[in-house]
Amino acid sequence: MGTNATEDTSLPDRLARVRNTSLGAAFVATGILTSRLMGLVRQRVFAHYLGNSDAADAFAFAFRVPNVLQNLLGEGVLSASFVPVYAGLLARHDEREAGRVAGAIAGLLALGMSGLVLLGVLLAPLLVAVLAPGFPPAKQALATSLVRVLFPGAALLAMSAWALGILNSHGRFLWSYLAPVAWNAAMIGALVGWGGRTSPDALVLVVAWGSVVGSALQLLVQLPGVLLLCRHLRLSLAMRLDGVRTTLRSFGPVVTGRGVAQLSGWLDAVLASLVAPGAVAAMGYAQLLYMLPVSLFGMSISAAELPAMASEIGAADEVAAAIRARLISALRRVAFFVVPSAVGFLALGNHVVALVYQGGRFTATDATWVWSILAGSSLGLVAGTMGRLYSSAWYAMRQPSIPMRVALLRVALTLVFGLLLAFPVRRAFDLPATWGVAGLTAGAGAAAIIEYLVLRRTLALRIGDAGVPVPHLLRLWVAAGSAAAAGALVSVSLPGPGPVVRALLTLVTYGATYLLATAALGVGEAKGLLARLRRR
DSSP states (O other): OHHHHHHHTSHHHHHHHHHHHHHHHHHHHHHHHHHHHHHHHHHHHHHHHHTTOHHHHHHHHHHHHHHHHHHHHSHHHHHHHHHHHHHHHHHTTOHHHHHHHHHHHHHHHHHHHHHHHHHHHHTHHHHHHHHOTTSOHHHHHHHHHHHHHHHHHHHHHHHHHHHHHHHHHTTOHHHHHHTHHHHHHHHHHHHHHHTTTSOHHHHHHHHHHHHHHHHHHHHHHHHHHHHHHOTTOOOOOOTTSHHHHHHHHHHHHHHHHHHHHHHHHHHHHHHHHHHOTTHHHHHHHHHHHHHHHIIIIIIHHHHHHHHHHHTOOSOHHHHHHHHHHHHHHHHHHHHHHHHHHHHHHHHHHHHHHHHHHOBTTBOHHHHHHHHHHHHHHHTTHHHHHHHHHHHHHHHHTTOTHHHHHHHHHHHHHHHHHHHHIIIIIHHHTTOOTTHHHHHHHHHHHHHHHHHHHHHHHHHHHHHOOOOOOHHHHHHHHHHHHHHHHHHHHHHHHOOSSOHHHHHHHHHHHHHHHHHHHHHHTTOHHHHHHHHHHHHO
């Protein structure tokens, strides 16, 4: 063990591992970008055929119900509980035990998901009645049918997350994050094949079945890589293995943390269903855009860093120093991309929404509504994305209870802030009911900022402060603000083009100006990106 620790903590080895992790993050980002672009195409086609209709509203709601299983038992939970254990076994070259643990976790996950799917199908009417009290009877009936169709697909996606955890631990990032392309492709095929040929209610049922088929495809394309890399994989229900017990001990706090986050999302959906017709669908459109930078830059870097941080071995102070160095580097990369995303959503979000969704049954009025919701979410975008990295650090150090407790605080604050902004504050300013949804997302953004501050403070007590220096953040915000002004100037100077062309020119101007401004201000990430572009 002493020899391994010395070798692992040597400077050349650490630099090589940081480079490998950066490459892994790039692969994750590439995979996520491809799958998210497919997701945007899917939503664009969905919006074209269904807009903010009652059928779209019912589908958006029904999609969230079984998706709870994927979020509670899927990628985030398995990454936080299973990946540190599995990656640690690989770091100690114990591949046989790693295969046994992976097989046991797969067996237990499959058994648990089967029972939950059965319950979900049986209890679908009750779930819809409780969670969508603002839906009229016909919409509730459609949502119930959709929930029953979608539940098995969520179980398959949770198993896909298990496969993703294995691939990530072996450094195979690209293929695992490209797999959702198959899921999106199946839904797009259903929309294109049946859109315009059938009623909206029948179309959303076809799309739901397409989602189930796509979920199976997403799992199937990952399995060959899993079987090739995890050569000692043996399916079982062996709960006595040390690695399985360690995973299950972390599983509870992580599931609780994810569960309260899901509760927060559900409370928003319940409140949105009471605000105005179409509010749940509008929130879904905004959330897909909001999650794009979170996925590309927060999840990609966190996914690559978690196995690396979990594999750090040596003395306690050496491990703490290594994790702190990784966090600072990762946070700088996150901030460089997420700060302009937040400013862009806030200042130019109307163009983002128009570019992605506007057309067919999705009108300019719908675009303005979704922009207001997206603007509310952008308030906590930077803090929420950085908070993911701090949570990953706690997971890597086998301390999942700390982010769990902070998540509980965030949910409580989200509820309080959301209720205040969506109802009494909105009414005090005599704003339309549709602005209540923006109040909900703004309240969640404020809660995300507080969660970030608490996570950073508690982690600093353990490994020392790991954050982005304030002067560096100020340079990013100044550059993004200047770029937004340039984009707005282009927008008002082009009265002729349609909304899509105007949006494209405005956003290209915004991105190019931000890159040049950050380079001029001496931001290393911008200089490196420009150098790579010049070489190509």
